[in-house]
Amino acid sequence: MSLPAFKNEALTDFSRPENRAAMEAALAKVKSELGRDHPLRIGSEKITTPDKLKSLNPSRPSEVVGTFSKADVALAEKAMQTASAAFETWSRTPAADRVAMTARAAAIMRERKHELSAWICHEVGKTWPEADADTAEAIDFAEYYARHAEALFGGDAHARVAPIAGEKNEMRYIPLGVGVVIPPWNFPLAIATGMTLASLVTGNTVVLKPSSDSPMLAYRMYEILEAAGFPAGVLNFVPGSGSAIGDFLVTHPKTRFVAFTGSKEVGLRINELAAKPVKGCIWIKRVVAEMGGKDAMVIDKVADLDRAVEAVTVAAFGYQGQKCSACSRAIVVESVYDEFLSKLKARVEKIKVGASDDPSNYMGPVINKGSFDSITGYIEAGKKEGTVLTGGGRAAADGYFLQPTVIAGVPATGKLAQEEIFGPVLSVIKAKDFDQALEFANNTEFGLTGGVFSDDPARLKKASESFHVGNLYLNRKCTGAFVGVHPFGGFNMSGTDSKAGGPDYLLLFTQAKTISEKIA
Ligand code: NAP
Secondary structure: OOOOOOOOOOOOOOOOHHHHHHHHHHHHHHHHOOOEEEOEEEOOEEEOOOOEEEEEEOOEEEEEEEEEEOOOHHHHHHHHHHHHHHHHHHOOOOHHHHHHHHHHHHHHHHHOHHHHHHHHHHHHOOOHHHHHHHHHHHHHHHHHHHHHHHHHHHOOOOOOOOOOOOEEEEEEEEEOOEEEEEOOOOOOOHHHHHHHHHHHHOOOEEEEOOOOOOHHHHHHHHHHHHHOOOOEOOEEEOOOOHHHHHHHHHHOOOEEEEEEEOOHHHHHHHHHHHHOOOOOOOOOOEEEEEOOOOEEEEEOOOOOHHHHHHHHHHHHHHHHHOOOOOEEEEEEEHHHHHHHHHHHHHHHOOOOEOOOOOOOOOEOOOOOHHHHHHHHHHHHHHHHHOEEEEOOOEOOOOOOOEOOEEEEOOOOOOHHHHOOOOOOEEEEEEEOOHHHHHHHHHOOOOOOEEEEEOOOHHHHHHHHHHOOOOEEEEOOOOOOOOOOOOOEOOOHHHEOOOOEOOOOHHHHHEEEEEEEEEOO
């Protein structure tokens, strides 16, 4: 089988009545399925445990999206053994079969697109367009990695190496082993699907520990992969808190690699634990870790300040600022600072906040109470470090709703300008000129995304060379990377720069074997 050229999944136009009706119907269907109990999936077994995880709707925290059996260490061990046994056959399954299953998973997701988006609305508080983009990205990852696996495993292994007289040489790619996949909640379908399918299509088996805030989407993905034909044991679904089973899975001697996306703190812990030799482990574990950001957009003197304000607003407050790529610092040159602030205030105050399943709202809730409290703490700190331009408090009585908040006059080295807040809080920093703005932009431990608005090609060139981030955007917002178009991953404490959705990503899930045969 050869798949047609990759094309990004189109985003849904919800201004069309038929698309609105389809999404309404999907939301109603999902509503009727809320609150059900879901088992662990290890091999062909469905295992129920008394210890439950509750997934709650952050727009209405009393609404239980679903309950999930939690794994203890003994069940995590069983999942590792199962994945390890399944590797023996899965790693030898023809790559063409793995590719076909991956493409089938994409097709099933496409058929169930609005239903998946409706689950995303309910479980993590994404609005319709944000949920739709999450689902589209999951489909894209599946389609993109299917094609890259086809090239990687179907390519001519002899053509990769230089010829030499008297020998036949080749370099072929083979899988690694059992991978522990640990996704975050903020792209509950896309990131879980991307990391899981990259592992599986390359012939590895997986123990998936979903985020405790989004087990439902991980479970929906599990079911889709099962329907797509991935055999039992190849993917094992093991919810449980990071603290209870996370360290156990990472340090397990049979873990060959960990694919993690989440916070800097947890990523560094995983990296450290995975590096320590443990009895019975005969390899150096590979860690693919994509972590947090403190992303800045630099605003130079520009012809159209309105465009810059729009881009900053969307990048800062889309999905309540809960994207690793979200703009959390606007660094504005002095000459346009006051005008930028006045336009920004007017634009941000137009944002409507409320339940994410109501399409009239632009911003929904933040993910949970812990997050709400932590962001509120940052807003309080911001009131001391700078001046609240707009927002600064709770947006509605029920649910974890916060106002879109802009804090101006923030010092470039302060808490607000340095720490990842992961919520709808934008700090605005004044710079005396473009060079100082770039200096401020680079002055954090992170290096994920960044943006620059400028009319001056020489300054854009300078930013391209010296703004040290994995994904730099010129004269556009710093969020919204498309699979295949904007390979994604960060520098410094933002991670291992794996470039998810890029041409080299699958190599991280393989090892290369060189075979030389004397023929003369
Ligand atoms: P998190 O708190 O680090 O959790 C991420 C995952 O790690 C969850 O599944 C969590 O499980 C698990 N975990 C926690 N402790 C663990 C341990 N000791 N061992 C193994 N696993 C453990 O992050 P989050 O709140 O879900 O996600 C938000 C963060 O992700 C932000 O920092 C954001 O910037 C980052 N992010 C980065 C990217 C990127 O591409 N760079 C993309 C998306 C998000 P529990 O839920 O059970 O604790």
